[in-house]
Amino acid sequence: MTATASWRRLERRLPILLLLAFVLIFFAFLLAPIVFVVLVSFGDSEIIAFPVTSYSLRWYHRLLEYRPLLDSLWFSLKLAGASAVLAALFGVPAALALARSRSGLADLVSTVLLAPLSIPMILLGIALLYKLSAIGLGISFTSLLIAHTVVSIPYVVRTVVAVYRGIGRNYEEAAAILGASRRQTFTYVTLPLIGSGIFSGMLFAVLISLDNLSLSLFFGSAQTNTLPVVMLSYLQNQFDPAIAAIGTVQMIIALVALLLIERTVGLKFMSSPS
Amino acid sequence: MTAAAATAIRRSRRALGAGLWPVLPAMIFLLLFFLLPLAENGLQSLYVPDAAGEPVFSLDYYVRLFTDGYYLGVLGRTIWVSLLATIICILIGYPVAFFMVRHAGRWNGLMIFLLVAPLLTSIIMRTFGWNVILARNGVLNSTLMSLGLIERPLRLLQDPSAVIIGLVHVLVPFMVISIAAVLKGIDTRLEEAAELLGASRWRTFREITLPLSLDGIATGAIVVFMLANGSFLTMLLLGGGSVVTLPLLIYQQFLLVQNLGFAAAMGNVLLVLAVISLFLQLRLIRRDGGAS
Amino acid sequence: MTQATLKAQSSVTAGEPGLRLRDVRKSFGSVAALQPTSFDVPAGTLCSLLGPSGCGKTTTLRIVAGFELPDAGQVLIRGEDRTYDPPQRRKLGMVFQNYSLFPHMTVAQNVAFGLRMARVNRAETEARTRRMLDIVHLPQHADRYPHQLSGGQQQRVALARSLVTEPSMLLLDEPLGALDKNLREQMQFEIRQLQREIGITTLLVTHDQEEALTMSDMIVVMDRGRILQAGSPTEVYEHPRTRFVSEFLGTSNIIACTVAGVEGGGLRLRLPGDAGSGFFVADAPARPAGSTALVAIRPEHLRIAPATQAGADEPRATVSGHVFRGAAHVFQLKRPGLDRPLMAYRQITGPVGETVLPVGAEVGLSWLPGTARLLEDEPVREGAA
Numbered sequence: 001m002t003a004t005a006s007w008r009r010l011e012r013r014l015p016i017l018l019l020l021a022f023v024l025i026f027f028a029f030l031l032a033p034i035v036f037v038v039l040v041s042f043g044d045s046e047i048i049a050f051p052v053t054s055y056s057l058r059w060y061h062r063l064l065e066y067r068p069l070l071d072s073l074w075f076s077l078k079l080a081g082a083s084a085v086l087a088a089l090f091g092v093p094a095a096l097a098l099a100r101s102r103s104g105l106a107d108l109v110s111t112v113l114l115a116p117l118s119i120p121m122i123l124l125g126i127a128l129l130y131k132l133s134a135i136g137l138g139i140s141f142t143s144l145l146i147a148h149t150v151v152s153i154p155y156v157v158r159t160v161v162a163v164y165r166g167i168g169r170n171y172e173e174a175a176a177i178l179g180a181s182r183r184q185t186f187t188y189v190t191l192p193l194i195g196s197g198i199f200s201g202m203l204f205a206v207l208i209s210l211d212n213l214s215l216s217l218f219f220g221s222a223q224t225n226t227l228p229v230v231m232l233s234y235l236q237n238q239f240d241p242a243i244a245a246i247g248t249v250q251m252i253i254a255l256v257a258l259l260l261i262e263r264t265v266g267l268k269f270m271s272s273p274s
Numbered sequence: 275m276t277a278a279a280a281t282a283i284r285r286s287r288r289a290l291g292a293g294l295w296p297v298l299p300a301m302i303f304l305l306l307f308f309l310l311p312l313a314e315n316g317l318q319s320l321y322v323p324d325a326a327g328e329p330v331f332s333l334d335y336y337v338r339l340f341t342d343g344y345y346l347g348v349l350g351r352t353i354w355v356s357l358l359a360t361i362i363c364i365l366i367g368y369p370v371a372f373f374m375v376r377h378a379g380r381w382n383g384l385m386i387f388l389l390v391a392p393l394l395t396s397i398i399m400r401t402f403g404w405n406v407i408l409a410r411n412g413v414l415n416s417t418l419m420s421l422g423l424i425e426r427p428l429r430l431l432q433d434p435s436a437v438i439i440g441l442v443h444v445l446v447p448f449m450v451i452s453i454a455a456v457l458k459g460i461d462t463r464l465e466e467a468a469e470l471l472g473a474s475r476w477r478t479f480r481e482i483t484l485p486l487s488l489d490g491i492a493t494g495a496i497v498v499f500m501l502a503n504g505s506f507l508t509m510l511l512l513g514g515g516s517v518v519t520l521p522l523l524i525y526q527q528f529l530l531v532q533n534l535g536f537a538a539a540m541g542n543v544l545l546v547l548a549v550i551s552l553f554l555q556l557r558l559i560r561r562d563g564g565a566s
Numbered sequence: 567m568t569q570a571t572l573k574a575q576s577s578v579t580a581g582e583p584g585l586r587l588r589d590v591r592k593s594f595g596s597v598a599a600l601q602p603t604s605f606d607v608p609a610g611t612l613c614s615l616l617g618p619s620g621c622g623k624t625t626t627l628r629i630v631a632g633f634e635l636p637d638a639g640q641v642l643i644r645g646e647d648r649t650y651d652p653p654q655r656r657k658l659g660m661v662f663q664n665y666s667l668f669p670h671m672t673v674a675q676n677v678a679f680g681l682r683m684a685r686v687n688r689a690e691t692e693a694r695t696r697r698m699l700d701i702v703h704l705p706q707h708a709d710r711y712p713h714q715l716s717g718g719q720q721q722r723v724a725l726a727r728s729l730v731t732e733p734s735m736l737l738l739d740e741p742l743g744a745l746d747k748n749l750r751e752q753m754q755f756e757i758r759q760l761q762r763e764i765g766i767t768t769l770l771v772t773h774d775q776e777e778a779l780t781m782s783d784m785i786v787v788m789d790r791g792r793i794l795q796a797g798s799p800t801e802v803y804e805h806p807r808t809r810f811v812s813e814f815l816g817t818s819n820i821i822a823c824t825v826a827g828v829e830g831g832g833l834r835l836r837l838p839g840d841a842g843s844g845f846f847v848a849d850a851p852a853r854p855a856g857s858t859a860l861v862a863i864r865p866e867h868l869r870i871a872p873a874t875q876a877g878a879d880e881p882r883a884t885v886s887g888h889v890f891r892g893a894a895h896v897f898q899l900k901r902p903g904l905d906r907p908l909m910a911y912r913q914i915t916g917p918v919g920e921t922v923l924p925v926g927a928e929v930g931l932s933w934l935p936g937t938a939r940l941l942e943d944e945p946v947r948e949g950a951a
Contacts, residue, residue, distance in 0.1 A: 015475065016377055019369055019372070019373050019377065020373065020377070022369050022370070022373075023369070023370050023373045023374075023385075026366060026369075026370050027385075027388055029443065030388065030389070030392060030443065030446070030447070031388065031391075031392070032403070032407060032413075033399075033400050033401075033402075033403020033404050033406070033407060033443065034391075034392060034395055034399070034400065034403055036403050036406045036407055036413055037399055037400075037402055037403040037406060040406055047411075089299075090299050090300040090303055091300060093296035093297070093299070093300070094296055094297040094299070094300040094301070096296060097293070097294050097295070097296040097297050098294070098297060101293075101294055103293075103294055105294060106294065109294065109297050109301060111556065112301065112304055112309070113297070113300060113301070113304065115304075115308070115552070116304070116308055118500060118548055118551065118552045118555070119308075119312070119545065119548055120503065120504030120521065120541070120544045120545065120548055121504060122504060122506065122521045122524050122525065122541065122544070123312070123315070123504075123524075123541035123542070123544055123545055123548075124308070124311075124312070126315060126524070126528065126534065126537055126538055126541050127311035127312050127314065127315035127538070127541070128307065128311050130311060130314060130315060130318060130534070130538075131307070131310065131311035131314060132307075146307050147307075149303070149307075150303075150304065150307050150308050153300060153303070153304065157300070207393060207394060210396070211396050211397050211398075213397070213398065213507060214504070214506070214507075214521075217525070217528075218528070227396070228396060228397075228398055231396065231398045231399075232398060232507070235398065235402065235511065239405075243398070243399075243402055244399070244402065244406075247395065247396050247398065247399030247402065248399075250395070250396050250399070251394055251395045251396075251399070254394035254395070255394060258394065
């Protein structure tokens with residue numbers, strides 16, 4: 001290759017190289033806060049300062065001493081799990097019916113089922129606090145469960161509808177013609193095919209629930225404090241790396257869950273329902 | 275029973291099976307714990323306690339929201355901050371989405387993972403991360419000082435720009451994913467055709483790619499705008515009172531003043547913004563459905 | 567059980583057609599997908615439903631399968647009324663357009679599925695699955711998943727899955743559409759051979775006329791929800807009744823001729839602009855002289871000769887185009903009075919370099935008696951193929 005040829009080659013590729021540089025900066029921007037929080041969580045100093053000079057696990061020990069953070073994490077996990085299961089119980093049958101419906105009513109129904117995604121959480125929190133107090137549930141695990149289920153249903157419905165539509169009618173028709181009853185078709189064909197969709201819908205719901213501050217804020221009490229509520233109040237009173245430690249723990253839990261899912265059903269549905 | 279009657283019954287049973295009844299439990303649940311509470315909340319905001327503390331029907335809260343200069347300012351700032359965050363997300367997100375779809379190749383999976391990964395972390399953690407970076411003795415200031423670029427730490431927190439950075443950081447993945455989804459659907463042969471017809475790469479982008487990906491931008495913009503409108507944590511933790519928006523005000527009304535009626539009224543204004551966005555989104559989806 | 571016993575199992579009560587449709591009708595909303603339609607498929611034969619998309623062939627198949635209910639009419643399979651039976655109870659085998667192999671099951675599990683549903687015991691299920699995989703030449707792929715197979719292999723698995731239950735009928739929904747040309751031709755033969763060996767009544771839906779001609783005992787040509795013509799492949803190809811059938815099955819020169827007169831059970835016709843004695847079409851119903859009659863001549867039947875060697879009575883045309891197509895030369899011919907050019911094939915017998923008629927040459931046209939077919943009038947269609 002002559003010098004001019006390689007120069008012209010570079011010239012043609014220049015826009016892409018510039019774009020690549022931009023993308024790298026973008027991901028640095030996206031990941032920087034997370035990386036620094038993790039670094040801080042392993043720091044040894046009382047105050048948050050950079051660069052981190054010595055590393056230790058003292059802030060993780062602090063988590064064990066100051067119970068509210070870990071307790072609320074456990075509470076949040078239970079709440080998220082329970083609301084995802086409830087949302088699946090409500091959402092999966094609805095999603096299956098919607099995905100195959102030719103009825104004009106289906107549009108309206110799916111608008112309602114997906115609407116909780118588009119309502120400011122803080123408003124939903126206030127409204128539900130009124131309502132649930134009025135019917136005597138007040139500030140309780142049940143109230144939180146109801147509130148989180150309302151928000152989880154759309155995630156399950158959206159994912160399952162997308163996956164179920166994606167697999168089309170043919171597999172079920174093939175099963176029917178091979179003599180499978182409706183129930184057998186559902187058990188042996190439909191459910192295995194949409195299983196990953198249900199799973200990732202529920203996972204989405206769990207992740208959203210774990211991080212849902214705006215909704216949980218209104219139902220906070222000594223017994224019903226979710227992790228984000230406790231983190232926020234901690235952050236407003238102290239500014240030490242314990243918060244970084246608990247955040248890191250939560251992230252590790254999510255990552256492990258994700259890895260498990262990747263091993264079992266695969267992640268391909270995580271990115272598709274956008 | 276005649277054969278015809280049996281046939282008719284069999285037919286109707288099969289027709290019913292294709293029905294929508296499985297949506298009922300979910301619909302009833304959402305009716306009770308979503309639509310009804312929102313409606314009641316709407317009513318609540320129309321009752322203001324009188325001198326004796328008895329609630330009477332009144333538009334007082336709304337009058338206050340839309341005439342008082344302070345509240346008008348808050349409303350305007352809510353929309354302005356969300357708009358600004360949305361525009362920045364488009365400007366940053368588009369090139370990234372473009373690269374992801376057209377040039378990432380086998381790195382595409384990794385990029386999707388890196389985009390989604392922040393969603394696995396607590397929003398409080400991410401916001402706290404910006405605190406760590408932007409604080410007086412934070413990463414940015416110490417780096418700049420050790421490079422000798424500044425002598426004294428800059429004041430970066432408690433500032434509107436910190437709020438915008440925080441918002442964009444949280445919301446830009448949604449924009450990238452929306453735009454990438456649409457870009458993926460564009461036939462690259464259209465672009466090749468344009469280039470063979472003599473269009474420069476820039477013109478091809480401007481006249482072919484960009485117009486065809488407007489739907490993705492619009493979808494992403496609506497999602498980002500809507501989410502920005504409803505967030506208060508970023509304002510609370512990074513703004514330090516310098517950026518008061520509706521959700522933050524609701525939070526304060528609820529926690530400090532305990533004025534639920536007024537909080538409900540502000541919530542409803544926020545709801546109107548959300549419903550407008552939702553309506554726009556539905557129109558967009560319908561149009562997509564009609565075109566395909 | 568060997569293939570011979572498979573055959574014996576599915577042999578049919580004598581006399582009953584394998585499939586009978588009686589005045590079956592279906593509309594979706596205001597769109598009539600299927601006009602009242604009746605036809606019989608003799609037991610043990612393969613019948614193709616052939617037509618362009620939207621002609622009603624798929625609707626017909628889905629009604630036979632039980633996925634759609636007809637608005638009226640009856641579906642009889644081996645003499646039994648199955649019109650309102652759900653698909654599960656019809657005991658059919660079906661190969662879907664994209665095979666619809668269950669992606670989460672292995673090849674063996676896919677094939678065994680129907681037997682499992684019928685609660686056949688495990689040992690027999692395994693034995694029959696294995697035998698079926700042998701028949702389709704895939705015994706070594708039993709434990710693979712569908713996505714690990716090639717298109718042709720998937721096709722064979724789908725076929726095995728649909729036949730292992732010894733169904734009373736086989737439905738094939740564009741089964742070869744996803745394969746490339748060579749494989750498609752090979753599979754056409756394989757499927758046909760298997761179908762004949764087992765002797766199973768088969769309904770094939772296709773839009774590919776070549777596939778229909780190769781594989782069928784009987785072709786039902788459909789368009790816009792109606793049957794236009796049904797008959798054996800040679801019958802439908804050689805004696806198309808309408809212009810649509812003639813053009814859908816292969817290429818055809820359709821010429822609007824003038825009736826010169828009635829002649830002993832046939833008609834004497836003249837090409838437009840021809841003043842000569844014209845030509846004779848036998849077995850044609852009488853028509854008034856001077857009226858127009860549509861005639862179809864296949865390009866392979868149209869003979870052309872240089873004008874110098876042609877008979878004086880032969881109508882003339884000018885060569886307006888020529889392409890070489892491997893097995894034949896294809897000529898495009900122009901003739902005053904015809905709005906569309908005529909096509910003529912000339913089989914290549916000698917070396918490829920043989921002299922061809924140059925563009926612009928004048929030629930004489932002729933054809934053997936009996937190869938020009940009189941078509942029935944049909945209503946004017948928009949956008950006819």
